[in-house]
Amino acid sequence: MKECEIFSNLKVPCTSNIAVRLDGRNFSQLSRKLEFEKPYDLEFAEILAEASHHLFKEFNPRFIYIFSDEISLLLGEVPFAGRVEKIDSVMASFMSGAFTREIMGRERFSGLFDETASISFDSRVIPLSRKGVIAYFKERQMEAWRNCLNGYSYWTLRKEHSKEETMTLLHKKKSNQLHEILFQQGINLAQMPAWQRRGIGLYTRKVEVEGLNPLTHEKVTSQRNKITIDWDLPMFDEKFFNEKSII
Numbered sequence: 001m002k003e004c005e006i007f008s009n010l011k012v013p014c015t016s017n018i019a020v021r022l023d024g025r026n027f028s029q030l031s032r033k034l035e036f037e038k039p040y041d042l043e044f045a046e047i048l049a050e051a052s053h054h055l056f057k058e059f060n061p062r063f064i065y066i067f068s069d070e071i072s073l074l075l076g077e078v079p080f081a082g083r084v085e086k087i088d089s090v091m092a093s094f095m096s097g098a099f100t101r102e103i104m105g106r107e108r109f110s111g112l113f114d115e116t117a118s119i120s121f122d123s124r125v126i127p128l129s130r131k132g133v134i135a136y137f138k139e140r141q142m143e144a145w146r147n148c149l150n151g152y153s154y155w156t157l158r159k160e161h162s163k164e165e166t167m168t169l170l171h172k173k174k175s176n177q178l179h180e181i182l183f184q185q186g187i188n189l190a191q192m193p194a195w196q197r198r199g200i201g202l203y204t205r206k207v208e209v210e211g212l213n214p215l216t217h218e219k220v221t222s223q224r225n226k227i228t229i230d231w232d233l234p235m236f237d238e239k240f241f242n243e244k245s246i247i
């Protein structure tokens with residue numbers, strides 16, 4: 001029956017940069033069940049960042065970018081000989097496991113996260129040119145910003161209006177009109193934490209570590225790659241990706 005496994009040889013193009021995007025399944029429902037803060041829950045973001053840290057240690061990507069319930073990885077060495085089914089299934093299940101362990105370790109969710117709550121992620125593979133890498137992350141970051149504007153607009157109006165009224169009030173509003181609505185409520189998005197506006201990034205930076213030469217017992221310094229979780233990302237541009245040695 002091996003001949004029926006017709007997708008198992010589907011491989012990523014070996015000349016491309018490879019991004020993988022994971023997205024939480026039914027996380028709108030999960031956010032209600034676990035009573036996440038609206039529009040942003042810091043502890044949920046921390047759980048995603050911690051789970052992504054595990055993903056980083058396991059697969060050593062060049063970069064991970066998180067916003068809302070999605071995680072994009074830019075792969076370094078492509079695992080599983082580039083087999084798409086393997087990459088998608090292993091990354092998504094690894095993330096589901098890491099996320100579940102993180103959430104179960106938090107006191108706050110202990111009574112809410114029961115056997116009726118299940119965590120899963122979908123996954124897709126995206127081959128990109130070098131220029132495409134920057135364009136891809138810029139696009140995801142634009143989406144993070146739109147998400148921030150829409151989220152704050154929706155939940156600010158919901159304080160005084162029903163769901164239906166809020167939808168009507170927001171219908172076909174342009175972004176400057178949404179900023180105006182927020183401004184009237186004393187909310188300036190520019191003052192919101194950077195992670196809400198621009199997402200969260202994981203990348204490595206070189207650090208000096210001191211050790212002892214076992215033969216001479218002299219102090220020696222060497223360089224190690226340390227994974228950094230950046231909660232204060234700038235707006236993405238080519239300079240950022242160069243400076244962090246991502247591309």
Ligand SMILES: Nc1nc2c(ncn2[C@@H]2O[C@H](COP(=O)(O)OP(=O)(O)O)[C@@H](O)[C@H]2O)c(=O)[nH]1
Pocket residue numbers: 023024025026027028029031036037038039040041042044045068069
């Ligand atoms: N309350 C709350 N909800 C969040 C947060 N981050 C993500 N979400 C929820 O996750 C959803 C992610 O969008 P999407 O993937 O399109 O929805 P899904 O198909 O239900 O997973 C959002 O619509 C929110 O409902 C958060 O910080 N707080």
Ligand SMILES: [Mg+2]
Pocket residue numbers: 023024025026027028069
């Ligand atoms: Mg989702």
